[in-house]
Amino acid sequence: MLLLRGGKISPVEGYVYTQVLLTQELLSLGYPYDVIESMGEEEVNRILGVHMAIKQKQQEDIQVR
Numbered sequence: 001m002l003l004l005r006g007g008k009i010s011p012v013e014g015y016v017y018t019q020v021l022l023t024q025e026l027l028s029l030g031y032p033y034d035v036i037e038s039m040g041e042e043e044v045n046r047i048l049g050v051h052m053a054i055k056q057k058q059q060e061d062i063q064v065r
Helices: 011-028 033-038 041-064
Strands: none
Touching: 011 033, 011 041
8 A cells, every 4th residue: 555655656556547537537538448448559649639729728718817
């Protein structure tokens, strides 16, 4: 467990944690799990990049008002 080791995580734990977060984010965007499983790294990066750009544009639009 993370807290028992003074906050140090192994590379495997870091990878698994990242994969869980990415999967959770894609699920929240409406992508089905079976589609997420078949995505490559480039596709995931592209989808998340576009999503983040849209969110940033929406935030900028709110600040302008």
